[in-house]
Amino acid sequence: MPLPETDHRLPFTITRASHVELTVEDVEESIRFYRDVIGLVVTAREGDVAYLRGLEEAAHHSLVLRQADRARECAGLGFRVFDDDHLDALAGTLRRLGGEVQWVEPDHQGRTLRCRDPAGVPLEFCARMEVEPRHITSFRLFRGGAGQRLDHFQLLTPSVRKTCEFYVALGFRISEYLVDGSEEMIAVFLQRKGNPHDLVLFQGDGPRLHHVAYTTIDAQTLLRACDAAGEAGFGPMVERGPGRHGPGHAQYVYMRDPDGHRVELFTTHYQMIDIELEPSRWTVDDPAFSTPWGLPAQRSWHEEASRFVATDVTMLPSRPTLPTLERYLAERAQDARREESKTSARGPRTSPAPPGSPASRG
Numbered sequence: 001m002p003l004p005e006t007d008h009r010l011p012f013t014i015t016r017a018s019h020v021e022l023t024v025e026d027v028e029e030s031i032r033f034y035r036d037v038i039g040l041v042v043t044a045r046e047g048d049v050a051y052l053r054g055l056e057e058a059a060h061h062s063l064v065l066r067q068a069d070r071a072r073e074c075a076g077l078g079f080r081v082f083d084d085d086h087l088d089a090l091a092g093t094l095r096r097l098g099g100e101v102q103w104v105e106p107d108h109q110g111r112t113l114r115c116r117d118p119a120g121v122p123l124e125f126c127a128r129m130e131v132e133p134r135h136i137t138s139f140r141l142f143r144g145g146a147g148q149r150l151d152h153f154q155l156l157t158p159s160v161r162k163t164c165e166f167y168v169a170l171g172f173r174i175s176e177y178l179v180d181g182s183e184e185m186i187a188v189f190l191q192r193k194g195n196p197h198d199l200v201l202f203q204g205d206g207p208r209l210h211h212v213a214y215t216t217i218d219a220q221t222l223l224r225a226c227d228a229a230g231e232a233g234f235g236p237m238v239e240r241g242p243g244r245h246g247p248g249h250a251q252y253v254y255m256r257d258p259d260g261h262r263v264e265l266f267t268t269h270y271q272m273i274d275i276e277l278e279p280s281r282w283t284v285d286d287p288a289f290s291t292p293w294g295l296p297a298q299r300s301w302h303e304e305a306s307r308f309v310a311t312d313v314t315m316l317p318s319r320p321t322l323p324t325l326e327r328y329l330a331e332r333a334q335d336a337r338r339e340e341s342k343t344s345a346r347g348p349r350t351s352p353a354p355p356g357s358p359a360s361r362g
């Protein structure tokens with residue numbers, strides 16, 4: 001089946017993934033995690049809400065943490081458009097696509113348009129936010145993973161193609177995608193800002209938010225984030241990595257915050273701007289897609305994700321077999337048992353003499 005084609009002549013320009021709001025049980029504990037481990041800056045703390053941003057970000061916030069009874073949910077994903085009049089054009093397109101739109105004025109940002117994607121994900125779009133100093137060279141503020149800027153969101157959704165078609169109709173461009181043996185789209189990487197992703201869709205029970213990703217400066221800083229997590233008592237929350245991605249090719253580490261929301265820190269990826277560039281295709285039987293080297297992800301990474309506020313989750317009708325760490329270890333343990341029983345049938349085996357020893361010289 002051909003890929004959905006991006007319309008490049010829309011009367012509005014979505015520029016990038018911009019911000020996300022998460023509900024949390026204890027906003028102080030969440031601040032401690034995002035400031036000391038991920039390395040974000042606290043822009044403002046107002047009642048039960050905290051606004052944070054990455055070190056290179058001049059916009060007021062990319063992460064809003066709101067203390068709430070129904071913690072561990074995502075209130076919505078934010079994107080930016082180029083200017084205010086683009087919001088009106090976008091509202092028209094969203095209505096034509098069958099969605100309801102709502103105008104709101106959240107604190108610290110300009111006129112904002114809210115809607116839901118076909119999977120039910122709450123989205124908001126704005127053109128402006130209050131401006132804060134960039135701390136890109138404020139090295140005294142670099143803590144833990146020194147998170148620089150919000151780069152992308154990854155979602156789980158039962159119908160990747162249908163959700164992808166919606167975003168492509170809003171001007172998103174496919175950079176990479178994954179298909180199964182029947183060419184069904186299992187995952188797609190969509191972008192607006194000229195690198196491989198602003199939004200990643202993966203097949204799964206959903207819609208749910210799989211992770212929010214912040215860039216960092218280099219691979220050494222990924223390790224420093226892990227050290228900071230260990231020191232701050234968040235060591236068990238280092239869920240996957242450090243490792244190397246197939247799509248995008250960046251190095252990464254994934255952690256769970258105190259409420260279980262997943263955040264990725266990663267070294268940034270390649271550009272995809274020029275019009276002639278075609279999407280890269282991956283197949284599910286290519287091991288380099290999820291694990292070019294090292295151990296596969298734990299089962300929790302594949303299956304657990306944050307629900308969206310007031311949004312039903314649709315379960316997949318059938319569950320694919322996932323390449324989990326647990327499955328990998330069970331298979332290796334089975335191999336070891338098989339080898340052991342062969343060895344005991346053969347009798348005791350002597351170790352080869354080390355090279356250069358008298359025995360090895362005969």
Ligand SMILES: [Fe+2]
Binds near residue numbers: 152154211213264
């Ligand atoms: Fe990611």
